[in-house]
Amino acid sequence: MMSSNYMNLVLVSTLLTIVVSGSVEHTVLRGVPAAQLSKYVSSKPFSCLDGSSTIPFEFVNDDYCDCRDGSDEPGTSACPNGRFFCENKGYVGTTIPSHFVGDSICDCCDGTDEYETKIVCNNTCFELAQKTRAEHEARRALHEAGVAKKMEIIKQSVVIKADREARLREFEQSLEKLESELKEKEELKNQAEIPENEAKEKHQKIWEEQRAVREAIAHDNQMREMFAELDTNNDSLVSIEELQKHTELDTDLENEFTAEEVRTILGADAVNFDDFNITVFDQISNSYKKLHEPIIETPVDVNDVVASTEAYLKQNDEQGQEQHHEEEISEEQEDEHDFDQHETPSPVATSLEHEKHIHDDTVPEYDDETKRLIQTADHARNEYHDVERRVHDVKREIEDLKRQSDVDTGVHGEYSAFIDQCYDYEEREYTYRVCMFKDAKQIPKGGGGEVIVGYWDSWVGPTTNKYLKMKYSNGATCWNGPARSLTVTFRCGIEHKVVDVREPTRCEYAMIFETPSACDETIASGTQHHGHEEF
Known part of the structure; x- marks a missing residue:
């Protein structure tokens, strides 16, 4: 076992750096922060800081890396993963990689990382401390000014919150009243719309009945006109030969309009006025065209058409009654007479060009009573919709206020x-x-x-x-x-x-x-x- 004197000699030679200045010597354990000095005790073995191994204390700072974490060489560059602590007195201590030690570059502001080199490092710790203090003061002043404004925001947020809550209560009370008023206005509106709708329906029904009469007259006139035009020999019959002239009715455009095709339309070799009205007219009315050029006539008012038609029918009725008192006539004459009763005389305006006057879809103006009922209902509707809009606006205000209340604006409302x-x-x-x-x-x-x-x-x-x-x-x-x-x-x-x-x-x-x-x-x-x- 080594003597204590020998151990002391080894520790002095390997662990301590002797700095000679005249006749005074200083011993320094370099690269170790003050917080870890208790782990570097020269009187007992050193345990690597990562716990990987324990070594004799003389192996610390011997310029040879024994610990995996490099903690045994805090003052040398022996370990690639070692750390060197710069004390930087007057400033702030920092830690640098140990391989920066002795590389002829001053990394510590006090220059302690270059203690073994001939490089003379200027101590810049004082200047850095002054600069840092100035930065700290500028930062502190900025935060001081900002906090003053922040306090104003927080104070204002309390006022805003109280005002928001008060407005919310007011809007909720207003909404309750408006919803009650809306129900009343809706009831008044519904009551006013009942007679209005009845009057409108009555007006519509009368107009539709009148239009149906006009359309029936127009249909009858069109049919009479078509029968008269087709009956070219005036025998009160439309025959195959007469209808065959209208090739536009041929659905098979590739062949001629045959007699058989015409017979299919007529249902017989010839049809009288009544059969033509029942079975033929609807089949051909959409495709039928006149053989001659249409005559340009002066537009006739529908009322004139109706009056002329009714007068003509009345005249025919009177003539029919007189003929019953005359002598018996032949069957052929009776048939001719039967057709004469249905034939429309030329002065009556029944041409297809007048159909647009017969089918007038413009609804006539409402009568004064209906107008009054509509005006009353419009007033009730306007009042209802006005209150409805106000309800909607108040609901939107309430939603906005609640949304603002739900926003997380910070612990004290600073945002x-x-x-x-x-x-x-x-x-x-x-x-x-x-x-x-x-x-x-x-x-x-x-x-x-x-x-x-x-x-x-x-x-x-x-x-x-x-x-x-x-x-x-x-x-x-x-x-x-x-x-x-x-x-x-x-x-x-x-x-x-x-x-x-x-x-x-x-x-x-x-x-x-x-x-x-x-x-x-x-x-x-x-x-x-x-x-x-x-x-």
Whole structure:
């Protein structure tokens, strides 16, 4: 076993660096932060910090890597994964990779990483400390000014919330009254529409009956005219030879209009007026054309047509009664006489050109009583619809107020100023518009439709303060890609404004938004603890 004197000699020679300045010597264990000095005790073996092994203490900082984590060489560059601690007195201690030690480059502001080289490192810790303090003060002043505005927003949010609740109660009370009034107006409207509808139906029925009479007269006149034109020999019959002249009735256009085809239409070799009316007219009326050029006649009023037709029929009736007192005539004469009773004389306007006058579909004007009932019903309907619109408006106001109440605007309502507010950010090709708690859009400057980047989703900040980020999701789908989305990161600022928008990942946008609502009271008061990562 080694003597204690020998052990002490080894420890002095291997663990301690002797710095000679005149006749004074200093011993230093380099590269170890103060928090870990208790683990480096020269009087007992050293256990690697990862627990992988235990070595004699003289192996620490012997420029040979014994521990897998490099913890046995904190003051040398022997271990590729080792860490060297820069004390940086007057500033903030930092840790650098151990292979930076002795590389002739000053990495520590106090230059302690180059203790074994001839490089002279200027101590810049004081200047860095001054710069850092200035940055800290500027940051603190920014947060202080922002917090002042944030307090105003919070105070105003309390007023807004109280006002919103009061308005909500008023609208709900108003809605209750309006819905009761709407029921009354609806009952009055229904009562007024009953006699109105009855009068309209009566008017419509009378008009339809009159139109049916006119159409019947027109049909009869058209049929009489067609029979008279077809009966070219005036024998009160339409024969196969007479109808065969109208080849437009031939449905088989490839062959001639044969007698058999005509007989199929007539149902016999010839038909009299009554049979023609019953079986033939409807078959041919749509295709039938006159053989001669139509005569251009002066338009005749439908009332004149009706009057002339009725006068003619009355005259025929009187003539028929007189003929019963005359001598017996032959059967052929009786048939001719029978046709004469149905034949329409030429002065009566029954041509097809007058059909548009007979089939007049214009409903006549309502009578004064019906007009009065319609006016009364219109007034009741207008009053009903007026109250209905007011009910709709009040319901929309209530929905808006409830929606605003449901929005999470922060623990103290610090983001309440954002409700129903939109903010734009201009870049080269697009304008990005975020409407808080609603949606975000990308608007092309060169024209074209706007694109929804996302709809308001939730707060997604860190667990320490979720209100530092918000998410907009389920935007328009990218071409062969995912749906667009936007993450808004808030940071302290004097005004509400977007300061940057980027697309770090395809279809996933990132926005930086400055606002007093994100300012921190602890930073403003200067009580926040700053670790070295702050610098």
